[in-house]
Amino acid sequence: MNFAEFLTTSRFTTLSAALAVLTAMITPALLISATGTFILSTSNRLGRCVDRMRGIMAILEEDSAHLSEERKSFLLSQIDMMTKRSRVLARVLVYLYFASGMFMATSVSIAVASVAMSHWSWLPLVLGITGALFQFVASLMLIGEARLSRAGLEEEAKYMVRLAKRELGPGPE
Numbered sequence: 001m002n003f004a005e006f007l008t009t010s011r012f013t014t015l016s017a018a019l020a021v022l023t024a025m026i027t028p029a030l031l032i033s034a035t036g037t038f039i040l041s042t043s044n045r046l047g048r049c050v051d052r053m054r055g056i057m058a059i060l061e062e063d064s065a066h067l068s069e070e071r072k073s074f075l076l077s078q079i080d081m082m083t084k085r086s087r088v089l090a091r092v093l094v095y096l097y098f099a100s101g102m103f104m105a106t107s108v109s110i111a112v113a114s115v116a117m118s119h120w121s122w123l124p125l126v127l128g129i130t131g132a133l134f135q136f137v138a139s140l141m142l143i144g145e146a147r148l149s150r151a152g153l154e155e156e157a158k159y160m161v162r163l164a165k166r167e168l169g170p171g172p173e
Contacts, residue, residue, distance in 0.1 A: 021114040028107040028128060035100040035135055042096060042142065045149075046089040053082035074159045081152040088145040095138040102131030 056075050064072065106127040113120045 021111060024110045024114075024124075025107045028103040028110070028131075031103045031128070031131065031135070032100055032107075035096055035103060035131075038135070038138065038142075039093065039096045039100065042089055042092050042138075045145070046086060046093065049082050049085045049089060053079055053086070056082070074155075077155065078152060081148060081155070085145055085148050085152070088141055088148065092138045092141045092145065095134045095141070099131040099134035099138065102127050102134065106131060 056078050060067070060072070060075055060079075067075070106124050109120070109124045109127055113123055
């Protein structure tokens with residue numbers, strides 16, 4: 001059987017049957033788009049984290065002899081925090097890329113299962129659910145990373161308040 005005969009004898013002899021498959025294939029595209037937004041946002045967060053860490057390391061390299069032990073300790077704790085955040089963000093990116101790949105595979109498997117392998121009709125569902133689970137886990141990890149970010153910011157604010165109090169002395173009561 002050649003391809004033309006296959007198409008004329010397949011389930012897609014009507015326009016509505018063919019459009020149903022195309023519609024089903026488009027649905028994962030929305031999930032791919034959402035995952036792409038997560039990837040872009042997470043990449044930006046990772047970039048800011050790396051930039052911040054490099055800035056702190058530059059301060060330590062250039063001014064280490066002139067920094068107080070308290071300042072050095074604070075900067076090293078910030079590097080530790082940025083390292084933890086960057087590890088989480090890198091892992092999140094892997095999960096998001098995997099989710100995106102699963103959604104792409106879902107779209108392709110919808111077409112393949114519709115045309116050639118109706119006994120494999122469960123495959124798009126499994127691939128779609130797998131992608132959704134990886135995206136869900138990545139979302140939970142991003143919540144954890146946001147908490148790490150907030151903790152680092154709070155640590156920095158407390159340090160700056162201590163420094164300002166020491167520099168300015170006790171204020172009027």
